[in-house]
Amino acid sequence: MTLWCGDYGEYVKEFPTVHPITLFDPLSDAKALRIAMKGFGTDEQSIINILCKRSNAQRQVIAEMYHKEFGRDLIADLKSELSGDFEELIVGLMMPKDKYLAKHLRKAIKGVGTSEDVLVEILCAYSYDELMKIAATYNSMYGKSLNDDIKEDTSGSFRRFLLNTLKKCTDSVMDGGENTYHSARAQEEARILFKAGEGQIGTDENAFVDILGFAAQRRRQTSVIFQEYTKISGKTMEQAITSEMSGVILNGLLDIVKIIRNRPAFFAERLELAMKGLGTNDDALIRIIVSRCEIDLVNTKVEYERVYHKTLHSSVESETSGDYKRALLALIGPPSFSSEVATPLFYL
Known part of the structure; x- marks a missing residue:
């Protein structure tokens, strides 16, 4: 599979760390x-x-x-x-991906407080078709729609943003798929965002929410919008959002910008945050490695080393122990990328 990566301005081939074995018995x-x-x-x-x-x-x-x-x-x-984090990891591996992610969405919504970062991570990092499968599974597992639970447990612009991720984008730009784009339309939407924020007193958050809420469904178009916005204002989209927003909607919009620019780098950052400081956020560590190991965990390893100047393998090795550590390292694969891809840069 390939994915448009705004940071590199080209398509990136996705490499998993876990593959089906050939001689399967x-x-x-x-x-x-x-x-x-x-x-x-x-x-x-x-x-x-x-x-x-x-x-x-x-x-x-x-x-x-x-x-x-x-x-x-x-x-x-x-x-x-089994027990503890090792049990959580192995049982997570045994669940079909849609059930596993539905479970984490439910936990993020109905747990103690609402884990907004987990909601954004899942709802903005997967394709629309994948989200529809996850949403259907959620309904089957819990007897209630994902939309309804989001409506009940979130509010304001952040709720509108999350609900937009679950809507089908009807933009004509999408006729060619998520990796198509239309320059004139991108310029128009960049101007809308400028007028909604820097170009007026106060901020029309809904303008940002309504354009960026569909970002995952039109990745390349959104990437071009970011470029056009910088031409108009002289600021990056991150700078504009940071100056105009606050609270959970600020964090949510910044996360979707990171995902569009470089999704593997976004997950690399999430993994570093899970292991940084006192204690380890094992829930996040397990969720990301289990959910990405068959998609793009090699890409994430590359970005992790590029940004943090250490390997993901070494970080996990130092932060975990026992069978839990051995299982995580088996999923992550070797510290070197040579056995996983022909070239560690792998950009097409």
């Missing part, structure tokens, strides 16, 4: 997992070797085979044998 894997969990003690390394080295689709087949062969639920057995 789900019955053998199911038997090995049963042996690892049967009797006294648990062979955690065998669980890591199997589940961290299979694609999500292959893990679903293993779970089906496990039930067929032993009449047992694999996830239930894993929960009974």
